[in-house]
Amino acid sequence: MNVRLYLLQRATAAIMVPLVLGHLAVIYYATRGGLTAADILARTRGSIGWGAFYGLFVLAAAIHGAIGVRTIASEWAGLRGGKLDLLMWSFGLTLAALGLRAMAAVLLP
Amino acid sequence: MAMAMAIEVSIWRGRANGRYQTFTVPLDQSQTVLDVVTWVQRKLDPTLAYRFACRVGMCGSCAMTVNGRPRWTCRTHISKVVEAGRVEIGPLANMPIIKDLVCDMAEFFAKWQRAKGAFAPGKSRHDPIERISPAAAERVAADAAIECINCAVCYAACDTVRWNENYLGPAALNRAWTLVNDVRDAGQRERLAALAADGGCHACHSHHSCQEHCPKALSPVRSIAGLKRRSLEAYVRGEL
Incomplete structure (x- = not known):
């Protein structure tokens, strides 16, 4: 962990605080409000607002999680050097790809 | 008896x-x-x-x-x-x-060197002696951390030291914090760069074992928090 990774992890955590709350509120509203899948898709498809909300969320989570996994792998599994960075990038890019794919499923028309 | x-x-x-x-x-x-x-x-x-x-x-x-x-x-x-x-x-x-x-405490003390734990002079004997008010904020911060006796109790108690051999450890970082607050020191940029690198102050998980075990009742974790803040500010300003 150096100052750059520290800043990225703290900044993404700060960004995610309101996003997590918003995400939980959306889950609660969508499931308790009796919305059907068609209702939800009608609201999300082509929506720039939801795209920005979840796009930011996915990228912040990918960066935050990848740095955390890097620290855990370093301290608990003894991984060092190039392998450690490879794991961080692979994990982060996988998270980002999965998140963006899920977004595409509900955002693209 | x-x-x-x-x-x-x-x-x-x-x-x-x-x-x-x-x-x-x-x-x-x-x-x-x-x-x-x-x-x-x-x-x-x-x-x-x-x-x-x-x-x-x-x-x-x-x-x-x-x-x-x-x-x-x-x-x-x-x-x-x-x-x-x-x-x-x-x-x-x-x-x-x-x-x-x-x-063997060689690595423990080598880390004091890596943390730039030595005063870096910037003046000669011909310069006037700097006046430091005991009430100055920097002096008060340094005072709170200055009584370390290098016993390595905090280093032995630290989980992060156990997990990460590159981590400088609470004693070296606590020492560096006293120098970061020394307005006479001329090596601040190099010191902050060393402290902000991999294994530096940002590796600390704030478990507080150092503070819990320090026989001198110091709080290296507070010093490390100060270093995190100070080096982060320097990084954001583009000084590192």
Whole structure:
């Protein structure tokens, strides 16, 4: 962990605080409000607002999680050097790809 | 008044693959853990290796692991640590064992160097002496961390040191914090760069073990938090 990774992890955590709350509120509203899948898709498809909300969320989570996994792998599994960075990038890019794919499923028309 | 009781003292013998050896030691009034170890070395086994110097809590030489907890042994009364008539004394953790209770502190002190724990002068004898007010914020911050005796108790207690051999550790970082707050020091940029690198202050998980175990009641974790703040500000300003 150096100052750059520290800043990225703290900044993404700060960004995610309101996003997590918003995400939980959306889950609660969508499931308790009796919305059907068609209702939800009608609201999300082509929506720039939801795209920005979840796009930011996915990228912040990918960066935050990848740095955390890097620290855990370093301290608990003894991984060092190039392998450690490879794991961080692979994990982060996988998270980002999965998140963006899920977004595409509900955002693209 | 001497007490007629005796305790069983298990002391680590050998190197990393050694074992505990048990001795019976008579209890005495105001006896310290260091007194017990010295009694064993002088009366029972002169080959027992251990370190001490001042015996009054100033030099930082005599720290050992007592019943699993790092402590300064010259200021720890045996009566406070005996459990059911027994006490276990080993070398400090997180450092290679040289012999018995003596561990190799070379890496511990090398990390003080890597943390730029030495004052970097920027003036000559011809310059006027800098006036530092005792009430200045920097002086107050340095004062809170300055009484470290280099005993390595915090280093032995630190989880992050155990997990990450590159981590500079609470003692070196606490020392660096006193210098970061020294307005006379001319090596701040190099110091902050060293502290902000991999294994520096940002590796600290704030477990507070250093503060919990420090025999001088210092708070290295607070010093490290200060370093995190200071180096982050420097990084954001583009100075690192």
